Amino acid sequence: MKTATRAGLLVRISDDREGQGAGVGRQQADAQALADRLGWPVVEIFTENDTSAYKRKRVTKADGTIEMRVDRPEFRRLLALIESGQIDGLVAYHLDRVARDPRDLEDLIDVVERARIPVESVTGSLRLATDSDITMARIGVAIANQSSRDASRRIRRKHEELATSGQFNGGGARRYGYERDGVTINEEEADVIRTCAGRVLAGESVSSICRDLDLQLILPVRAQRWSSRSLTDILRSPRIAGLRVHHGEVVGDAAWPAIVDRSTHEALMATLHARARGQNRPVLARWLNMLLWCGKCGHHLSSSSLGGDRAFRYWCNSQRDGCGGVAIQGPRTEAYVEAEVVGYLGRPDVIAALARGRSSDASQATRHDIEADEFQLRQLSRMWAERQITLDEYAEARGIIEQRIKSAKSSLLAVVPLHVRNVLASAEVGTTWTALTPAAKRDVARTVLGSQGLMGWTVAPATSGGPRRFDPSRLSLRQDGGVHDV
Numbered sequence: 001m002k003t004a005t006r007a008g009l010l011v012r013i014s015d016d017r018e019g020q021g022a023g024v025g026r027q028q029a030d031a032q033a034l035a036d037r038l039g040w041p042v043v044e045i046f047t048e049n050d051t052s053a054y055k056r057k058r059v060t061k062a063d064g065t066i067e068m069r070v071d072r073p074e075f076r077r078l079l080a081l082i083e084s085g086q087i088d089g090l091v092a093y094h095l096d097r098v099a100r101d102p103r104d105l106e107d108l109i110d111v112v113e114r115a116r117i118p119v120e121s122v123t124g125s126l127r128l129a130t131d132s133d134i135t136m137a138r139i140g141v142a143i144a145n146q147s148s149r150d151a152s153r154r155i156r157r158k159h160e161e162l163a164t165s166g167q168f169n170g171g172g173a174r175r176y177g178y179e180r181d182g183v184t185i186n187e188e189e190a191d192v193i194r195t196c197a198g199r200v201l202a203g204e205s206v207s208s209i210c211r212d213l214d215l216q217l218i219l220p221v222r223a224q225r226w227s228s229r230s231l232t233d234i235l236r237s238p239r240i241a242g243l244r245v246h247h248g249e250v251v252g253d254a255a256w257p258a259i260v261d262r263s264t265h266e267a268l269m270a271t272l273h274a275r276a277r278g279q280n281r282p283v284l285a286r287w288l289n290m291l292l293w294c295g296k297c298g299h300h301l302s303s304s305s306l307g308g309d310r311a312f313r314y315w316c317n318s319q320r321d322g323c324g325g326v327a328i329q330g331p332r333t334e335a336y337v338e339a340e341v342v343g344y345l346g347r348p349d350v351i352a353a354l355a356r357g358r359s360s361d362a363s364q365a366t367r368h369d370i371e372a373d374e375f376q377l378r379q380l381s382r383m384w385a386e387r388q389i390t391l392d393e394y395a396e397a398r399g400i401i402e403q404r405i406k407s408a409k410s411s412l413l414a415v416v417p418l419h420v421r422n423v424l425a426s427a428e429v430g431t432t433w434t435a436l437t438p439a440a441k442r443d444v445a446r447t448v449l450g451s452q453g454l455m456g457w458t459v460a461p462a463t464s465g466g467p468r469r470f471d472p473s474r475l476s477l478r479q480d481g482g483v484h485d486v
């Protein structure tokens, strides 16, 4: 390890409202002891008083630029001395004694990287030797920044400990799917949850499932009927995947068994989240929208009702920038395309292409991000085990990273819909397909066609008999990239 010959000590007097900071005397003694152990001669002690922590004023940075910052003359003097080479090592007590403002940390990182000096801290929370040290410091400061505004920090500690050790937190109403003890599965209710999960993932709306449950006289825990809210809460709960949650963040494996597996849980989160944001709306009446293209102008066809449930057509809607010149009968076209898609689903080469997955650059990059985050999670837990960070810091940093992994995973799932895997895994592909909702059918069709470099079908103008008479020869496969063979 790099050694210092002229080290600086940074200690900070805090007004210490949280009652957990060491006094300046102890900080200095501990930091001095660490410098002695490292064999770094200390040439200067920088003592800061942060009673003015929220007063800002203009500061001149090492590169000469001016910014509004918390007034920290001693910290600025330290940076200047590192920059000029008069200090070649830094010992601090704890990360939060060095920087509360992320921009102060960035200034320190800049200076330390330029001067290539070693940094150590008594609690081990600040080391800037590697990229992962720097990442940890950034996370630590972001968290300290957050928690300095959080008055109830210590009250939460007990819950945090319970949360991290994976025990049931007791209290409150019984959770649907589990007995009153919170850890024993209620098999009957667990079956309901699994069935509902499958139906949501197949594209059914939560409210239609609720109506069905009410009709079957299946009751929720306390109410007399289901609401979309109560069912959504259950399906989105990490609890049913055997995950312990604290403050809305997954903090680890729970002490109770899972009702659904992890991948189902992730798919549920992604699906319900997308619906809440108005994407992938479950109510899609006609699944060939966006799969049929006009043979005259190249616009996509959209469905329009001709009055009555079964009477509808797909046409190049002139009110939606189409030419209005092409239309085709709805039900027969759907039946034709349905047979085509089911045919694709039975072909070994198509299944092989789907199984390989779509290794586009985007999903490749996402996988890489997830791996990096998972690596960071392992490092974090090691740092916690070695007492380099506190439980609070561990739990919060973990929450931040897991949130990131969660959203990355949902973007991966958006690329390969779960319906496709479900359809492929079923024994009778045709039957499973028929049971799908329109939204799920469209997803499956687009994925299957996409794996073959296809976008859908081009519909040629009607030759004789008008659009109401179905003529399958008007439909031809459309290649990805807009080339269509009419």
Ligand SMILES: [Zn+2]
Pocket (backbone or CB within 6 Å): 294, 295, 296, 297, 298, 299, 316, 322, 323, 324, 325, 326
């Ligand atoms: Zn057209």
